[in-house]
Amino acid sequence: MIPTGGEDPIFMYATGFAVETALYIRFGEGDDVLFTSPLEIDRARAQSRAARVLEDREAYVHDTWAQLAARTLSERGITSVRVAPNLPAVHLEDLRAQGLDVEVDRDLFVAERRHKSAGDAAAIQAAQAAAESAVVEVVRTLAQAEIRDGVLWSNGDPLTTERLYSRAQLVLGEKGFTCPDMIIAGSPASAIPHHRGEGPIQANAPVIIDIFPTSRSNHFNGDLTRTVVVGEISEDVRRMHAAVLQALDAGIESIAAGVPGQDPHHAVCQVLVDRGYGTTTAGFEGPDGVAKMNHSTGHGVGIETHEEPRLKDAITAPLEEGDVVTVEPGLYLLGFGGVRVEDTGMVTKHGFHNFSTLTRSLNPRDYL
DSSP, X not given: OOOSSTXXXXXXXXXXXXXXXXXXXXXXXXXXXXXXXXXXXXXXXXXXXXXXXXXXHHHHHHTOHHHHHHHXXXXXXXXXXXXXXXXXXXXHHHHHHTXXXXXXXXXXXXXXXXXXXXXXXXXXXXXXXXXXXXXXXXXXHHHTOEEETTEEEETTEEOBHHHHHHHHHHHHHHTTEEOTTOEEEOTTGGGSTTOOOOSBOBSSSEEEEEEOOEXXXXXXXXXXXXXXXXXXXXXXXXXXXXXXXXXXXXXXXXXXXXXXXHHHHHHHHHXXXXXXXXXXXXXXXXXXXXXXXXXXXXXXXXXXXXXXXXXXXXXXXXXXXXXXXXXXXXXXXXXXXXXXXXXXXXXXXXXXXXXXXXXXXXXGGGGO
16 A cells, blocks of 8 residues: 555555555555655654554655565565555556556455444544534634624624634644534525635524544544524524424434435435425435435545445445444525534444534524
């Protein structure tokens, strides 16, 4: 394995070590070696799980990790190897140029990463708690703002996504987490599910807060979304929010080990359609011109924010005990705004252990 960069999740899982450039070879259980640079050798010896940790200055200086891999394998008479599916193409070509028979293993560590240990679960719960603290800080700042001409103001200036982002990052940083791509999206831009948000926040309209912090020490993630309104909550927004909450509960109630990944998604979609809304999932389209959900219901969470398994249409593979997944229904209407609420928890034999404890209210004062 040659990492794609400092946050390569497959490399981190295999070695317990996050590094920009290195080489890892696993010959068998308990028989592996990590090569790294003079810069990183001491940190690698302290942090990695590899049985042997060696320094190779030449491979570092000349970026010849593939050639080093070929020499190391040749010493054991090995000519066939499996590599990670995210191995950069240049390294794949270099390995094959060295005469190695290379198989890209698309499922490398996928099953192992899905089954969270007690320690993994605790790390994700800690990340989820950090997300809750950051959401509360954002909502507290929103609640303290005043409304002027339909815009939120704070300390003499318009309250912006950027100011809220900085408050959230400060809270996360103090707890050892970070989330550079968090979403704090006012309306009407909140109708675009992955719009990060920018500029002044409008009053009397939904604000979607989606925070998915990564631990700076163990690299595990959480994922949490809440929607609030500062000012008057319209009946349209109340109805959307009520439908989303009912869908969230239906999705959670349908989760258990052995359940196909599409079932929670279909349960969510059915609630939304029954409440008069729509989705982009075949068979659950709903009427034209209404707010719709245009994404899957959820995904796995671990050392990546988005990993296996997926809760979406056409996933017939069963959920398994130890999976950690999100459930995040949403409704969006361009020109108006969106509502999304998301919890994260663990699949158990009999259901779903929810790691999220924060209120789901639209009212900011309920968070304080």
